[in-house]
Amino acid sequence: MKINTLSKNMLKTATMLTLFAVLGGGLVTVSFQMTREQIQANERLSLLRNLNEVMSHDRYDNDLFSDVREMTHEALLGTAEPVIIYRARKQGQPVGAIFTSVASDGYSGSIHLLIGVHSDGTLAGVRVVSHQETPGLGDIIDLRKSKWILGFQGRSLNNPNESSWKVRRDGGVFDHLTGATVTPRAVVKAVKNTLVFYQNHREEVFFH
Numbered sequence: 001m002k003i004n005t006l007s008k009n010m011l012k013t014a015t016m017l018t019l020f021a022v023l024g025g026g027l028v029t030v031s032f033q034m035t036r037e038q039i040q041a042n043e044r045l046s047l048l049r050n051l052n053e054v055m056s057h058d059r060y061d062n063d064l065f066s067d068v069r070e071m072t073h074e075a076l077l078g079t080a081e082p083v084i085i086y087r088a089r090k091q092g093q094p095v096g097a098i099f100t101s102v103a104s105d106g107y108s109g110s111i112h113l114l115i116g117v118h119s120d121g122t123l124a125g126v127r128v129v130s131h132q133e134t135p136g137l138g139d140i141i142d143l144r145k146s147k148w149i150l151g152f153q154g155r156s157l158n159n160p161n162e163s164s165w166k167v168r169r170d171g172g173v174f175d176h177l178t179g180a181t182v183t184p185r186a187v188v189k190a191v192k193n194t195l196v197f198y199q200n201h202r203e204e205v206f207f208h
């Protein structure tokens, strides 16, 4: 084979290889991008389902994801991290807010909550989003295990009065399992603190 033909073949092979590499890389990038977008869409849908558990969808007509506010108040919201607040409105008027509060004194660390509050300060709903409490003891706060968390619905700082926002063991009205008071106590405290925060910062929650 002549030198000329040999170098032509080598050039052809190199061009083909480069083409395949570029095509392959492009395909990987496109499919990564599509997968990422799909994952983000699924996460958004799952979050929206959770938000609608604590604030009924027929109560508001705005896009919760584009009406978000971050606020920090460690003593009341239980976390030094900014709390995300989704604002629910109907025809522009505030109808409720959903707080991503944290009960930081659970038995096994932080308990992440979604707390939906109607604009009049009554609880639309509370759900535990994540926790590491002990199965059979602390996990009564998890709706998949018990209906305990539904007991907050319709309550407010007047129902019961503020001093009764405690578990029964501490003289309040909220049930708990004997031998597992730490977890419900932490959740009751976090929900109460969120209501107090809402009561004191209602204007800031909706109008900033």
Ligand SMILES: Cc1cc2nc3c(=O)[nH]c(=O)nc-3n(C[C@H](O)[C@H](O)[C@H](O)COP(=O)(O)O)c2cc1C
Pocket: 107, 108, 133, 134, 135, 137, 138, 139, 169, 177, 178, 179, 180, 181, 182, 183, 184
């Ligand atoms: C291994 C282990 C795991 C526990 N997990 C929990 C828990 O997840 N939540 C809880 O409230 N208490 C849990 N407890 C019990 C608490 O230490 C504490 O004794 C109890 O909450 C106090 O409840 P009481 O006031 O009704 O006795 C656990 C105890 C042990 C030994």
